[in-house]
Amino acid sequence: MEKQLELIRTNLQEVLNEEIMVEAMKKGPLIIYWGTATTGRPHAGYFVPCLKIAQFLQAGCHVKILLADIHGFLDNLKAPIDLVKFRAEYYKFVITSLLKAVNVPIEKLEFVLGSSYQLQPDYMMDLLRLTTAVTEHDAKKAGAEVVKQVDNAPLSGLIYPLMQALDEQYLGVDAQFGGVDQRKIFALAKDVLPRIGYKERAHLMNPMVPGLQGGKMSASDPDSKIDLLDTADAVRKKLKKAFAPPQQVEGNGVLSFTEFVLLPASSLKYGEQKFIVERRDQEPLVYTNIEAMQKDYLADVLTPQLLKPAVTEALVALLEPIQADFQASQEWKDIEIKAYPPPPPPPKKEKKKKDKGSFYPKKVEAKPDGHVEGEDKAKVDVGEDGGAKAIENLKIDK
Numbered sequence: 575m576e577k578q579l580e581l582i583r584t585n586l587q588e589v590l591n592e593e594i595m596v597e598a599m600k601k602g603p604l605i606i607y608w609g610t611a612t613t614g615r616p617h618a619g620y621f622v623p624c625l626k627i628a629q630f631l632q633a634g635c636h637v638k639i640l641l642a643d644i645h646g647f648l649d650n651l652k653a654p655i656d657l658v659k660f661r662a663e664y665y666k667f668v669i670t671s672l673l674k675a676v677n678v679p680i681e682k683l684e685f686v687l688g689s690s691y692q693l694q695p696d697y698m699m700d701l702l703r704l705t706t707a708v709t710e711h712d713a714k715k716a717g718a719e720v721v722k723q724v725d726n727a728p729l730s731g732l733i734y735p736l737m738q739a740l741d742e743q744y745l746g747v748d749a750q751f752g753g754v755d756q757r758k759i760f761a762l763a764k765d766v767l768p769r770i771g772y773k774e775r776a777h778l779m780n781p782m783v784p785g786l787q788g789g790k791m792s793a794s795d796p797d798s799k800i801d802l803l804d805t806a807d808a809v810r811k812k813l814k815k816a817f818a819p820p821q822q823v824e825g826n827g828v829l830s831f832t833e834f835v836l837l838p839a840s841s842l843k844y845g846e847q848k849f850i851v852e853r854r855d856q857e858p859l860v861y862t863n864i865e866a867m868q869k870d871y872l873a874d875v876l877t878p879q880l881l882k883p884a885v886t887e888a889l890v891a892l893l894e895p896i897q898a899d900f901q902a903s904q905e906w907k908d909i910e911i912k913a914y915p916p917p918p919p920p921p922k923k924e925k926k927k928k929d930k931g932s933f934y935p936k937k938v939e940a941k942p943d944g945h946v947e948g949e950d951k952a953k954v955d956v957g958e959d960g961g962a963k964a965i966e967n968l969k970i971d972k
């Protein structure tokens with residue numbers, strides 16, 4: 575069990591209520607879930623939680639992935655419920671293929687669609703009970719880092735964290751896993767489930783991994799992220815812009831990607847962590863852990879010029895089987911069009927009748943008093959009298 579725990583804790587930033595997890599593991603396989611709201615297209619950042627899931631599976635856990643379509647609906651005010659459902663189907667294809675790509679045995683993995691149980695009367699009644707047990711203030715605070723913060727925020731943003739708490743009960747899990755950005759929702763869940771008679775769960779948190787471009791990988795900014803279906807060329811082009819300042823480890827998206835994705839992925843594939851950096855006219859650099867890489871990076875032995883192409887090619891190789899799966903699956907292609915329909919072409923602007931630039935000046939209409947609008951300014955000609963005359967002449971529109 576120590577070994578299992580070690581695997582479970584690898585790369586995590588924080589665990590709340592670890593004792594709950596340990597107790598559960600004494601009785602049987604740990605049941606843990608990760609939820610993802612089905613909104614934007616999953617990008618390369620999804621490798622991070624998925625590799626953690628791979629480790630949970632390796633440690634013998636029973637893992638559930640919640641495709642949280644209703645959460646996507648609650649947080650994405652323009653997406654109709656049908657659309658987020660299609661997206662959930664799309665996510666299922668992507669995540670399955672992604673896990674396969676890193677050699678994860680997926681028999682002990684279970685996908686659950688949020689709307690398959692969250693609309694049942696019992697769940698809904700429990701949700702209403704929760705609304706009586708939680709203050710508006712606390713629900714708002716809980717969602718602050720997860721739910722879109724907008725002016726005139728709709729009520730849905732307060733329901734969102736309550737439902738995420740309730741999911742732990744209805745999915746019958748011992749623990750919930752997510753990024754550390756979920757922390758406030760996790761803390762709320764821990765607090766409020768006992769208030770309606772349910773037990774609190776353990777919470778496992780991944781650090782926030784900087785995107786390859788340095789900042790946060792955002793699903794809505796196409797250049798900030800690498801789509802899992804991006805071609806090799808597109809990946810190479812985007813990674814040229816990747817953020818890897820020399821001799822800087824902190825916030826270095828390329829090194830972080832190596833730490834949280836490429837090294838663990840190699841360990842799943844070859845049974846040990848390994849990352850090889852080819853060099854011209856020199857022996858390649860071979861790494862088996864991130865510490866050695868960071869050390870060399872700080873010393874500028876492993877330069878950005880060496881690291882970037884190595885990471886690029888490793889990522890291209892990781893994406894290849896996913897793209898092959900996509901190409902081979904008509905079902906997946908069909909759902910992609912429904913989930914992410916191409917935006918309609920911009921409406922044709924009605925052509926304004928062009929002023930052909932007539933030789934004659936524009937016709938201007940005089941007001942009844944004979945004064946022409948716009949003419950006044952032209953008339954103000956500050957002469958020797960300081961403009962006194964001009965002002966006298968000036969007719970002002972009421």
Ligand SMILES: N[C@@H](Cc1ccc(O)cc1)C(=O)O
Pocket residue numbers: 608609610611640642645720737738739741742756
């Ligand atoms: N809050 C998660 C999604 C989620 C939804 C419901 C859950 O029960 C769990 C997780 C996110 O940010 O994507």
